[in-house]
Amino acid sequence: MMAMTRWPLLLGTLGVLLLGTGLSAENSITAPRMEPPEGPMSDTHWVREIEQVFPRSENCRQCHDRQDGEWTVGRERAIRSNAPPRVDLTFPHGTAITTPLFQHVFGLWLQTQPTGDQRTRCLSCHVPSITAFPQHTDKIARQVxxxxxxxxxxxxxxxxxVDHVHAENGSSPPTFSLKPGKAFFGPFPSPEENLVHPAQQSDLYRGAHYCAACHFDKVKDVTRPDLPGEILQGTVCQDCHMEQSTGSATSKRGAMTRPIGRHEFHGVIVPALMLKNRNLQAEWMPRLDIEVSGSTQRVTGTVLIRNGSLPHSFPGGDPLLKQFVLTITAIDGHGKTVAEEQKRFGSSYAEVLRNPNPDPLIRGGTTRRIPFTLAVQAGARPARIQAVLSSALLPEADPTLLERYLTSLPSDHERAEAKRLLTEYTLPTLLTFRSRALEGKEMMP
Known part of the structure; x- marks a missing residue:
């Protein structure tokens, strides 16, 4: 049994992070892009070594062609849509290490000189097989x-x-163990015998903690297989993100025998599901409230960010690189801004996997209180307070850090493309807002 620790990023979202052992800090930062060597003993021999233990997904197609088709559709859709995700778009598991976004974020993070252990922990979510073959981490890094x-x-x-999940407490991400071999695990209680590989039932595949081992901050309690709460009691991640259907695990049988989950792995929103489930629709977005107290010098108050019963942290968990901006503005009766304060939340590239994991902006079923103080212009009379909450998938990189990474790329075209992509994902997107008129006793004299 081989234990591994899986860490996100998300993207989700995206997933989109980091790397493994064996690659020296000097080489990982300054080495130019490397082309695979040619010849019969090229580095593909180590890929074959991994594939002897973890066969490629296309090998499963002969029997599991329905699941392969769903997986492929999700992957190809993401490849065609390599742009900042909309609210209804995400990059699925099949593109965990192949998107240009992951390549550039990974390369940029390497400029912070992470240790070998930190790089290993990153790659374990994007390339789980690395936990069984840590000696190939540097080769995978160079491919990325x-x-x-x-x-x-x-x-x-x-x-x-995956045959075991270790979730000791809610303060650190779960880890899980791989058990490479001929047998594969799944949710069915009585898998049929076949001539290709043994199958074993595991309750993990109907548990939220299975997913939380990588998507570690998406749920309230990563140690539990279920999602607590009265509205969604009995619901697990797979119910929404693996839309339920009926059929057979092996399409060759052709019988409608039992419920099976689709393997497209829908991301942020499944539109049909949102329309059917009004509770989910109502609870998905956060809500802002504003409490205000007035004075002769400034306006003070609190913005309350509320998240309903949805099990996710908002907006979708995995806070490693996500950024949030809360802008509080005082506006007079003519619509003119007379004071403004901006609060930012999120980690820099240099902090990832070095400091304790940052808390999400707001956990499911909770309210976060953000105090503010607005120094109003002399003689101005604010009439209302407005709060705007925005988010970005990536932080703005330190200019020196970004320049070092761009310099490592081999051409002006690739430097321009990397800069464009990284810039687009740092642009904040509006999540929600609230405006409150000030009452007479709250308005400055």
């Missing part, structure tokens, strides 16, 4: 940086080799 990935990241074999 070169944009010539041949090793498979998240795959059928790695997901269905």
């Amino acid at each position: 940086l070169s944009g010539t990935v041949t090793v498979e990241g998240i795959s059928c074999a790695t997901c269905h080799a």
